Amino acid sequence: MAQDDPFGTTQAQKGAGDSLEPLASQVISVLCERQTNSPSGARQIVVDYLLRAATSRNSFDAVLVMEELRGYRLTIDAIIDLYIPQVAARMGEQWQTSDIDFASVTVGALRLQALLGEASSALAHSSAGAHDAPLALVVVAEGEQHFLGASVVAAQLRRLGCDVSLSIAEPPKQITNRVLYDQPDMVLMSCAQVAGLETVARNVKKIRTSIDPAPVIALGGALRGDFDGIRKKTGVDLVTNSAKDVVGFYTKRHKALGRR
Amino acid sequence: MTTGGSSFWTSGAVPLIEPEFLSSIIGAASDIALVVSAAGTILSVVINAQDDSFGNLKHWEGRPVVEFLTDDSIDKFQQAHNAYLAGGLARKSIELNHADNAVWQYPVRYTFHRFGQEDAVLLLGRDLRPIAETQQQLVQAQIALEQGYEAKREFDARYRVVMANVDDAVVFVSVQTGRVEDANAKAATLLGLKPEALTGATFATLFSDRSGSELTESLMNSTLSDEAAPVTVRATRTRQRLQIHPVVFRAAGQRVLMCRLMDEAEPAPMADAAASHAAALFRQTPDAVVFLDTRGGILSVNEAFQDLIGAAHLSEVVGASLADFLTRGQIDLGVLLENVTRSGQMRLYATRLVNDLGARVPVEISATRLEAGDASAIGIIVRDVSRLEGVRKPEGGNTLPDPGRNVMDLVGSASLKDIVAETTDVVEKMCIETAVNLTRNNRVAAAEMLGLSRQSLYVKLRKYGLLAKDG
Numbered sequence: 001m002a003q004d005d006p007f008g009t010t011q012a013q014k015g016a017g018d019s020l021e022p023l024a025s026q027v028i029s030v031l032c033e034r035q036t037n038s039p040s041g042a043r044q045i046v047v048d049y050l051l052r053a054a055t056s057r058n059s060f061d062a063v064l065v066m067e068e069l070r071g072y073r074l075t076i077d078a079i080i081d082l083y084i085p086q087v088a089a090r091m092g093e094q095w096q097t098s099d100i101d102f103a104s105v106t107v108g109a110l111r112l113q114a115l116l117g118e119a120s121s122a123l124a125h126s127s128a129g130a131h132d133a134p135l136a137l138v139v140v141a142e143g144e145q146h147f148l149g150a151s152v153v154a155a156q157l158r159r160l161g162c163d164v165s166l167s168i169a170e171p172p173k174q175i176t177n178r179v180l181y182d183q184p185d186m187v188l189m190s191c192a193q194v195a196g197l198e199t200v201a202r203n204v205k206k207i208r209t210s211i212d213p214a215p216v217i218a219l220g221g222a223l224r225g226d227f228d229g230i231r232k233k234t235g236v237d238l239v240t241n242s243a244k245d246v247v248g249f250y251t252k253r254h255k256a257l258g259r260r
Numbered sequence: 261m262t263t264g265g266s267s268f269w270t271s272g273a274v275p276l277i278e279p280e281f282l283s284s285i286i287g288a289a290s291d292i293a294l295v296v297s298a299a300g301t302i303l304s305v306v307i308n309a310q311d312d313s314f315g316n317l318k319h320w321e322g323r324p325v326v327e328f329l330t331d332d333s334i335d336k337f338q339q340a341h342n343a344y345l346a347g348g349l350a351r352k353s354i355e356l357n358h359a360d361n362a363v364w365q366y367p368v369r370y371t372f373h374r375f376g377q378e379d380a381v382l383l384l385g386r387d388l389r390p391i392a393e394t395q396q397q398l399v400q401a402q403i404a405l406e407q408g409y410e411a412k413r414e415f416d417a418r419y420r421v422v423m424a425n426v427d428d429a430v431v432f433v434s435v436q437t438g439r440v441e442d443a444n445a446k447a448a449t450l451l452g453l454k455p456e457a458l459t460g461a462t463f464a465t466l467f468s469d470r471s472g473s474e475l476t477e478s479l480m481n482s483t484l485s486d487e488a489a490p491v492t493v494r495a496t497r498t499r500q501r502l503q504i505h506p507v508v509f510r511a512a513g514q515r516v517l518m519c520r521l522m523d524e525a526e527p528a529p530m531a532d533a534a535a536s537h538a539a540a541l542f543r544q545t546p547d548a549v550v551f552l553d554t555r556g557g558i559l560s561v562n563e564a565f566q567d568l569i570g571a572a573h574l575s576e577v578v579g580a581s582l583a584d585f586l587t588r589g590q591i592d593l594g595v596l597l598e599n600v601t602r603s604g605q606m607r608l609y610a611t612r613l614v615n616d617l618g619a620r621v622p623v624e625i626s627a628t629r630l631e632a633g634d635a636s637a638i639g640i641i642v643r644d645v646s647r648l649e650g651v652r653k654p655e656g657g658n659t660l661p662d663p664g665r666n667v668m669d670l671v672g673s674a675s676l677k678d679i680v681a682e683t684t685d686v687v688e689k690m691c692i693e694t695a696v697n698l699t700r701n702n703r704v705a706a707a708e709m710l711g712l713s714r715q716s717l718y719v720k721l722r723k724y725g726l727l728a729k730d731g
Contacts, residue, residue: 027687098336099352101369102367103395106398110399147406151406
């Protein structure tokens with residue numbers, strides 16, 4: 001058996017082999033870095049694969065796709081934070097350029113949703129039972145069709161140690177009740193269209209008038225343009241698409257004011 | 261439409277269609293048709309006369325088309341319209357969402373057509389509302405599913421809280437497979453394992469006095485008897501006598517036993533803090549700890565040892581000979597056992613551990629003979645030196661490993677050609693090991709992953725000693 005080991009045949013060779021390993025590791029890490037060629041840090045080959053899988057006319061098995069992605073040695077964090085949002089954005093772009101129809105976009109988004117469920121199932125129990133974990137309520141308002149982004153944010157918040165509840169298509173009264181009875185530390189609202197901002201503003205006003213001090217209220221989604229203007233218009237504390245920003249904002253306020 | 265049809269349309273055989281018929285023909289051929297000027301103003305709206313679901317759209321005429329498009333469709337229309345004005349004719353149809361002061365949007369798939377009038381465009385549209393309705397139903401179904409997942413998550417959280425806080429040690433065991441499906445921390449403590457290590461383990465292997473079928477039979481009998489007498493067993497690791505109180509139930513058609521474990525002896529709090537600390541150390545230490553019988557058979561190992569050799573379950577290790585995991589096999593084990601038998605302990609022995617896939621880890625081993633109670637055993641502590649090297653090296657002050665220094669040490673020690681050749685060998689071996697690992701030793705898939713023929717992969721596996729496992 002020892003003869004099978006190229007590093008174990010002679011003492012001299014063993015020494016050389018051991019000192020070569022760091023160099024080899026360095027070479028491998030350089031090779032790995034070369035594979036990153038999209039500006040966001042995602043490997044293009046993987047994004048292309050996932051896009052094909054999400055928009056394919058063949059059936060889609062989230063478990064198999066997940067295994068394939070793990071074969072590219074991606075972490076669950078990278079799949080949730082990077083690849084699922086990237087592919088969702090790419091599908092939107094392809095609809096804009098009339099390369100795919102809206103039905104394919106919907107089916108693709110639902111497939112990514114299934115993949116997200118598969119990816120986050122491993123993380124589901126991590127924060128359960130931690131009574132001092134901050135509570136976040138993620139709201140997708142009535143009439144909004146897009147909830148993949150909100151689900152991604154919910155998964156990110158769970159990884160950041162928050163206890164998260166997701167409210168999809170619930171009437172404003174129910175959202176206010178949740179805020180009153182569950183007393184979340186953060187409320188994150190998702191909005192995809194400018195037309196939805198009025199609903200957001202109404203919900204924010206209701207939350208602020210029903211509980212004092214109000215939780216941190218953040219707005220995210222496929223919004224473009226003047227974030228500061230949107231913040232003022234809707235009355236939220238911050239407009240962002242980063243779960244980390246919201247938790248950071250909450251932590252700072254929590255330190256300054258003490259927990260509610 | 262056939263080629264005959266095309267030539268029919270181009271030959272001038274068709275008489276000019278009267279304007280009063282033309283709009284109804286266009287309306288019937290498409291669901292909605294718009295004539296849009298170069299400035300983007302709607303000159304005419306024609307709707308299929310057989311279908312009144314669009315309502316009256318006469319008020320669109322004379323107004324910019326973008327007033328009746330949703331935000332996400334405005335850019336899309338303008339790009340296609342500009343391309344049309346520049347002389348191109350889009351080959352792709354475009355989907356636009358119309359909105360007209362109503363909550364309900366209606367998606368239409370348009371194609372752009374020239375029709376003779378200067379720069380104006382004829383947009384022939386197909387109503388996509390039937391597809392959109394199906395899409396809505398799909399989205400609603402998914403929303404219901406998501407809400408179901410939320411409810412499940414809540415139940416799951418409650419279950420976890422109960423498991424973590426009850427005083428009972430609880431283990432769920434599948435009757436069919438005899439494996440532990442879930443267990444709480446209290447059960448893990450009684451059995452001398454981490455809760456994660458317990459899940460998936462065969463329940464009977466946790467006890468030294470029952471075989472798998474015997475234990476399941478005893479537990480099932482106990483659930484059937486009126487008195488519900490507990491089953492008494494001895495835990496393999498902690499050597500404690502335990503009582504198992506089983507309850508059988510069905511979950512999704514599968515029979516599952518909920519077993520409450522109780523220490524048969526009265527709990528003796530604080531009686532032996534050192535023993536409980538020793539047990540905790542065994543579970544939590546980063547060094548691998550293994551207990552052997554006097555012939556080198558493995559009695560128990562801690563989590564760190566499983567990590568070191570890459571064993572997913574305790575059952576893969578317990579009962580095997582330690583020689584199976586040492587690079588020099590029986591020779592290594594012989595040296596260890598001889599020294600321990602002769603002098604009671606062995607302070608330091610350097611060798612390599614080998615895992616199932618042939619990867620080798622340099623280790624230092626110390627061994628001690630244990631004379632405890634009825635049987636003697638050998639305790640060994642295995643330290644992974646590959647990690648230790650990283651800690652020992654930077655004594656110079658800089659705590660970060662300096663790859664540049666490694667290269668500096670290397671340059672001059674051999675010719676460039678030799679270094680490159682050896683680096684290639686190392687990289688090649690690492691890649692092959694990784695491929696074999698990733699494909700779970702599927703050589704065809706590994707060869708494909710590496711872009712090698714099966715023959716070449718075989719040659720390289722042999723070269724690097726990675727065939728050793730198969731002999």
